[in-house]
Amino acid sequence: MAVFTPVTLDDLSDWIQQFDLGKALGLKGISSGIENSNFFLNTEKGEYVLTVFEKLTFEQLPFYLHLMRHLAERGVLVPAPVANHEGDIIHRLHGKPASIVSKLEGQSQLDPKPVHCAAVGAMLAKMHLAAQDFGIRQPNLRALDWWQATTPLLLPYLPADCQHLLRAELHAQEAFAASPIHAELPRGPIHADLFRNNVMFDGERLTGFFDFYFAGVDTWLFDVAVTVNDWCIDLQTGVLDHARLKALLAAYHAVRPFTKAEKSAWQPMLQAGALRFWLSRLYDFYLPREAEMLTPHDPTHFERILRERIAHPAPDLF
Secondary structure, three states: OOOOOOOOOHHHHHHHHOOOOOOOEEEEEEEOOOOEEEEEEEEOOOEEEEEEOHHHHHHHHHHHHHHHHHHHHOOOOOOOOOOOOOOOOOOOEOOEEEEEEOOOOOOOOOOHHHHHHHHHHHHHHHHHOOOOOOOOOOOOOHHHHHHHHHHHHHHOOOOOHHHHHHHHEEEEEEEHHOOHHHHOOOEEEEEOOOHHHEEEEEEEEEEEOOOOOEEEEEEEHHHHHHHHHOOEOOOOOOOHHHHHHHHHHHHHHHHHHOHHHHOOOOOOOOHHHHHHHHHHHHHHOOOOOOOEEOOOOOOHHHHHHHHHHHHOOOOOOO
C-alpha cells in the first residue's frame, strides 16, 4: 500500500462523478504495504478506500473484486466494491486499473489476544466455505511456481547459510507439493495474506478482512498456515503462542473441521507459509520498485519464523 502513482483531489474532481458518492472532500495516501497505491478517500457520502493497481491487470482484477462482492453478499465481513453508474467495479485512473471500496470501521489489532485469534479463525473458515461456489478461478500467483522462479534471482544476494536454507526448503516444498497428501487437501479461493494489519476490530468484535489482492485458488490449509504465522507468534522470536494458536484453530475447526489429509500436512504447510513471505520480502528488499512512499518489510522476520518452524514443529491439528 505504498504510493507509486500520486493522485490529487484535482485528479478526482471529474473522475468521481461516475459514482454516486458526491464530491471528493479529502484524500490521504496510505504508506504501509508495498504492492498498490492506496488512499483514504472522504466524499460527501462517506469514507472509502481508493486503490490504483500497480501490478494487477484489467484481466486479473475481476477475480479479486468480484470475490469481495461475492463474500460480502454471503455475510463475510469484507469491503464492498463501489460500482459506477454503469455497474462497473473496475475503473481506469491515470491509465491504470483502479477501484473504490467501502472503508471498514475499527482498527487493526496489532497485539492480539486469544479472543481476537478465535474471531479470525471462525471468519476465515466462513470465508473459505462462502467462496466455494465463486465462479471465477485464478491460481495463487505467489505459490510454488513463483517461488521456483524467484529463488535464483535472490540467491546471489544471500549469505551461504541463507542460500542453503532457501534451497533446502524449496526442495522440501517441491516434494510436498507432489505428494499424495497434498493432492487430497481441500482447496478454493483463499485470502493468502491475512496478517494482523489486514483485519479490523472494534474492541473484541471483528469488523472485517481486507486487502484481497494476493487472493487466489489454493489449499485452505495454506491460508490457515499464513494466518497462524502472523497472528499466533511472538513477533520478536517467531515462536508460536500456544494459547492464541489453540483459539484460532479451534474456532476455525468448529466452522469447518480439518480433514485427515490436512492434519498430516500441517507441519510442511506452516513452513510453506513462512517460505512464501520470506521470499517476497527478500524480493522487495533487494529488487524494489520506486515509490513515493515505500517501507520494505524486514526479510529476516520470516527467515526467523521458517527456522523456528523447522526446529520446533507445531502441535497437531484437532
